[in-house]
Amino acid sequence: MGSNASIMLQQEDLQNICQQTGFTGKQVQRLYSRFKLLDKRDCGYLTREDLLIIPEVNINPLGERLIDVIMEDYGENNQINFKQFMYLLAKFRQGKIKSSITNYNTRESKLRFLFDMYDRNHDMKIDRTELLDVLKMMVGGNIHEDQIATIADHTIGELDKDGDKSITFEEFCKTLERIDADDKMSMKFLS
């Protein structure tokens, strides 16, 4: 299947993608074969269901939210094609060495992705409801809402500097300064 897939990927497309995302040709081909593998119906794009069928994504507490983000922010009409798929993954290339940084995998864009995980209404603010939603996904159903609410209040209190009871992107970045988000939001792409 791998060899098949690489033939189907147009040469100029490949170069195009490589240039924009910083992936090497081999990495792109490898990811393309992965893409084709996920694309069971062979229609050139992935749908929500295609992703949800992956067992890990299925049981991951944030799986659905992640797919929301992927589909809404990176794909269109609940579909994501290969190019969009590559732009998405390009965010998670390592950005340690200067030469490997494209405008996709900067620290800011990585943090932005995290921020978008919370901020679903795209007002550039995480408000209490959005935080609560995420918290509920992450801690599961056995904890009482009161407690989750307290956690949410506390978290907002920690981050919120200007007192508007919501977290702006700047505030979000500021508190994550001390976390090595760059490392943690990177993965190794096999080539």
Next chain:
Amino acid sequence: MYQNKHSIFLIILLGFIIHKYYCKEQTYEHKPNKPLRFHVAEFNFDHVSDVYAITLWILLGSLAKIGFHLSHRLTEKFPESCLLIILGLIVGGLLYVTHLTEQKAYVLNSDTFFLFLLPPIILEAGYFMPNRPFFDNLGTILLLAIVNTLFNTICIGLTLWGFQFTPLYGGTQFEMLPCLVFAALISAVDPVAVLATFSEIHVNDMLYIVVFGESLLNDAVSVVLYRMFASFANIGQPNIIVMDIVLGCLSFFVVALGGVLIGIIFGVIGCFTTKFTEHTPVLEPLIVLVYAYLAYLTSEMVSVSGILAITFCGMVMKQYVSFNISKKSDATTEYVLKMLSSIMETIIFMFMGLSTVSDSHSWNTGFVFMTILLCLVFRVIGIAIFANIANCWRLLELTRIDMLIMSYGGLRGAIAFALALVLDEAKIARKKEFVTATIAVVFFTVFIQGITIGPLVKLLNVRRKQIEEPTMSAKLTNRMMDHVMTCLEEISGSGGSNSLRDRVRNLDRNYFKRWLLREPPDRKDIKLLQTFKKINTLTAMRVHDTARGLVPSASTATVQQGIPEHHHLRSHSAYGNVSELIAANLPENTVPDLMSYENHEGEHHHNDAEMHHFLDTNLYSARPRAAIHLRNQDETGSSDDGTHARFEKSYHHRDQRYLPTRLERELPHGPKTISKTIHNANRPIGLTNSSPKHTRSPPTTHQQPNPRSRSRSIAAHQHSPIPSGQRTKSISKDSRISPLASTHIENEGTGRTAAERSRPWRHLSITEETGASSSKTANIPLANGNDPNLHHIPLTVADFGGTYTKSPEYMGEYATTTKPEEPSSRPDVRDIFNKQSEDVSEQQDDGSTESITRL
């Protein structure tokens, strides 16, 4: 109960071993020619001599450590290990001059070292091992520990042997196998030295764990190589057949995996045992220590790597035991471990200095210098090769500077020294040279490298470890990153370590936690909740500091105005938990007095200690207040400012009147109180319940002189030390004006112990509600004095609901947010909580009282 007997038996056994080991030279002789007469007092030094000497050593070590830290300039420049070695050298010199060295207790004996001194240090290292970085870097660590050590041994051994053909050694002959034996012991990086040095320079977690992990895990390799070459030397070079070498390689796997396996088995048994220690909490720390020690001894017995066994035993136990055992036991365990390892480390370094001064040296300049040089050179080469290999799969690549620090941090230490001491002089003729060279290398690495590594780290601008406070957002986002990356890896088909970690986590949650914990985890994310709880505790500590040290004045009050409103939201409705209540009324940027000391290690422990400390200090004021203010409080101030004012005053008021002098004296010194809190271990049960009320209750004493005198009388007659069980009851007795309140207090008090340690969160919910309700009940009779309307209202659960939802502030909280449906769902919440609290309190009633009496 069975485990109880079991561990008692073990203690007796241990005691017996220690007794036998140390006291076999005891003599009780009577001189026959003197007529027996009665002596008023006898001087009987022989009877205690050995133990006396050991105790004196410990004392000397502790005093030395204390002394060094009195001088900041000294400890800044020199690592503690260097100072201790120098001290040892001085003492050794004195003993040598006075010819006391012949006595057994004054030299480092390798049995003592391996059986008593080493295990606590390694156990501590394993118990406090940062799991996440360790497993993230496991591949690199294993590569370095196994292959690099092997590489070093062979290269150093062969090169050292090769140089005997040059005139460098002055004609002294070294055979090949003894050289390899020596290389095996000298090429292993020493965990004790690494720990001592790296804990002072604070490099980033990754670098630390790579070096330290290597030093821990290379034990298996060095043990195998050492044993293999030593037995080859016994067999004699010409008689070795290929089979021996193959078996030697095979024994590596046995030693390494056997050690790990034994460690894990004992760890699991230990966790399983703590599942049943609910009624004997005093023994919990002992269980941890004894099982770990047993793991070490067992693996030494079957000659597999004891260091690996005790490391893994500690790591396994840490994962589960702390959920099982009570908070106090947890703190005690951690403290005892820290204490033991710190004193053992002190003694080891002191003894190293001490043992250096002896006759059994043979200085061979060429050999010593070659050894030091080769150790350095091959360390650098080895790291350069293997770190580059590791970089092929590492996500975060090791930079050149990292490699430099890694090779420079390859310190040799006491293990090498102890191994050199046990060499058999009959088989290895050059033992004296080897011992001298080992000492030289150890001194070189500890002194030269140890002293310069700190400035080097600064000079090269190595990323330091950040001492971070746990923040909720950080934890949350961290966890989110994990989840997101796992998903994305799976989507992109990379299948990296992230998904492996997830799989391990699932396994852990589904099986291990279920079997090993008293209370199977019914939540998805315990850690997240733990962090939250920790933060709450921390915040409470800080408030306490401000409240004690600088009584919140106008300035802090203004800061409080500045913090976002939601912090006050619940202060009128639902605060039950002390820390939570206080956290809400807290300025975020108060000066964290207590937190400023020694903030790089044992944070967890300090939090616990401070928690106890906090509760302890609040005890004395809380009780009388609970009684008095039940009657005389006026519930007028309902604005936020009012709360602050009340809060301030109550603290102020408490400090002036109820704080016993003993506590006042101890308060400024945070750490001191730790011992006290352990000593008072059974007390907080009684305290926790009363704290919420006294912080909430407005001080009335300034306006009303009458109750004040009454409160004083009650306070006076209750200041006599009462055990905690009675204390709880005394509260309920005092507050019998409202029977419901008293039952709630009781519920909370008894419900706390077990619920708290096994299910911190659910417990929080219980206290939150019971606390809230009890404070409500407290408030209602309090209001009676001023508000006749409230006089005859029967106190029911429904009543709490009434005040709960009616509170204007409460409505305000939700009015500001986008969840208007919340208030309507409240009553259910309360019911659930009440039910829970009742259940729990019923269940725990027997258990907690029993544990109190036993304590």
